[in-house]
Amino acid sequence: MISPARWTAYHTLVRVAKDQAYVNLALQHALAKRELSDRDKALATEIAYGTVRRQLTIDQLLAPYVRRGLRSMESETLTILRMSVYQLSWLSKLPAYAVTSDAVELAKRVNPRSASFVNAVLRSYLRDGTDWEKRLDSLREDFDDIAQLSLLHSYPRWMVTRLVATYGRERADAILAAGNRPGVTSVRVNALRASVESVTSALAAQGIVDIERGSLYDGALRIMGAIDVERLDLYRDGLLTVQDEGAMLIAPLLRPEPGMRILDMCAAPGGKTTQIAELMRDTGVIDAYDVYMAKVQTIADACSRLHIASVRARLGDGRDVLGDPPYDAVLVDAPCSGLGVMRRRPDIRQRRTEADVAALTALQADLLRHACRIVKPGGYVVYATCTLLPEENEQVVLRVIDELEGAVSLDDIAGDLPASLADRVTVGLTLTPEMFATDGFYMARLRRN
Numbered sequence: 001m002i003s004p005a006r007w008t009a010y011h012t013l014v015r016v017a018k019d020q021a022y023v024n025l026a027l028q029h030a031l032a033k034r035e036l037s038d039r040d041k042a043l044a045t046e047i048a049y050g051t052v053r054r055q056l057t058i059d060q061l062l063a064p065y066v067r068r069g070l071r072s073m074e075s076e077t078l079t080i081l082r083m084s085v086y087q088l089s090w091l092s093k094l095p096a097y098a099v100t101s102d103a104v105e106l107a108k109r110v111n112p113r114s115a116s117f118v119n120a121v122l123r124s125y126l127r128d129g130t131d132w133e134k135r136l137d138s139l140r141e142d143f144d145d146i147a148q149l150s151l152l153h154s155y156p157r158w159m160v161t162r163l164v165a166t167y168g169r170e171r172a173d174a175i176l177a178a179g180n181r182p183g184v185t186s187v188r189v190n191a192l193r194a195s196v197e198s199v200t201s202a203l204a205a206q207g208i209v210d211i212e213r214g215s216l217y218d219g220a221l222r223i224m225g226a227i228d229v230e231r232l233d234l235y236r237d238g239l240l241t242v243q244d245e246g247a248m249l250i251a252p253l254l255r256p257e258p259g260m261r262i263l264d265m266c267a268a269p270g271g272k273t274t275q276i277a278e279l280m281r282d283t284g285v286i287d288a289y290d291v292y293m294a295k296v297q298t299i300a301d302a303c304s305r306l307h308i309a310s311v312r313a314r315l316g317d318g319r320d321v322l323g324d325p326p327y328d329a330v331l332v333d334a335p336c337s338g339l340g341v342m343r344r345r346p347d348i349r350q351r352r353t354e355a356d357v358a359a360l361t362a363l364q365a366d367l368l369r370h371a372c373r374i375v376k377p378g379g380y381v382v383y384a385t386c387t388l389l390p391e392e393n394e395q396v397v398l399r400v401i402d403e404l405e406g407a408v409s410l411d412d413i414a415g416d417l418p419a420s421l422a423d424r425v426t427v428g429l430t431l432t433p434e435m436f437a438t439d440g441f442y443m444a445r446l447r448r449n
């Protein structure tokens, strides 16, 4: 019998390969089809995420065994080979015989003609040794520096080129490596209904004790190990929101105060909207927009779970929102290329292209320009992304300030951030993932004159 974890990982990965599905959603879907033990769930997740994360390197390792080229293979067969090489080379505690025999069984089920081919490739791969770093050493000799980093960390060449150009080789190397480490689960305590201490004790009462207080945000807790927070009563009862600790730094930059009228232009799934509401003690009004109806519903659902009443979740394009009367403050948490969140969304490596960046910068500048027009004089506009490319970050901010000819100015955020970050502020702050093991974010604040 094929292990349920491998079966689930296979069904996830084949949807990512064939239908360009998002790996997190495809995995959720596959997990919902079959009751798995917690251990199998964790293994299915590791195989699915790891195979997507390491695809570029895996393909280089596999290429010598497939004379006709990987592209000649059916997606089903390629998926089985990729996930098997991932297990053999990155999850070396798994017994090799179980990996290969499940691969052959899977091939028999989904594409019987390929079973003996899968068997032959994996046997040869095993015979030649599964230490991927040793194997790369011989491949890497012929590669330039960018190609070596690309192969070592499994990111497309254009991403590596841009990160090295921005951060220098050494820091880019650390950023790329950080994107391959699994993300720690961090949660924000709902200050309207609980305290960090009461939540810590309630988690301990359920046997969850491996917890640390956040080092960047007062209301943050970091929970170690694999844990499905959404299954906890504490989550269902609205005492917690799952949010990366780095993301928690952004909403406070609006300096929200009780009774204000705030616009969150790109709000779904509502992580920052609900944080603003908590900071405003659920008074005043927050208009939370998103362009997709299903996503607007996720904002409304988050508010009802957290017992928040001050948010109006609305369908609409942020560029069309009327500021009549003007808002006290506006958050532009813009759609972006996502290079800061690749540890949680490994498929961004395959999904994003260089051409996307140019299209995104135009949308980002339009959103920010509009925000600056509909905020009241003296009001703040906070611009944020979860990417690390200056084209989508400080260059957007500087361009809009320049275009608006004195209507807005860059505002210093150093005093609103933890001391450990204050001296890193330039044109806003780029929080890179190797600094504090958070996801990567950019944040800046403008003030309407």
Ligand SMILES: C[S@@+](CC[C@H](N)C(=O)[O-])C[C@H]1O[C@@H](n2cnc3c(N)ncnc32)[C@H](O)[C@@H]1O
Binding pocket: 265, 266, 267, 268, 269, 270, 271, 272, 273, 289, 290, 291, 292, 295, 316, 317, 318, 319, 333, 334, 335, 336, 386
């Ligand atoms: C970075 S995400 C927002 C994350 C959210 N602020 C949070 O903290 O949970 C960007 C969101 O912008 C939405 N979006 C894209 N284009 C938009 C537009 N023109 N107007 C409003 N929302 C848009 C996307 O659907 C996506 O949900």
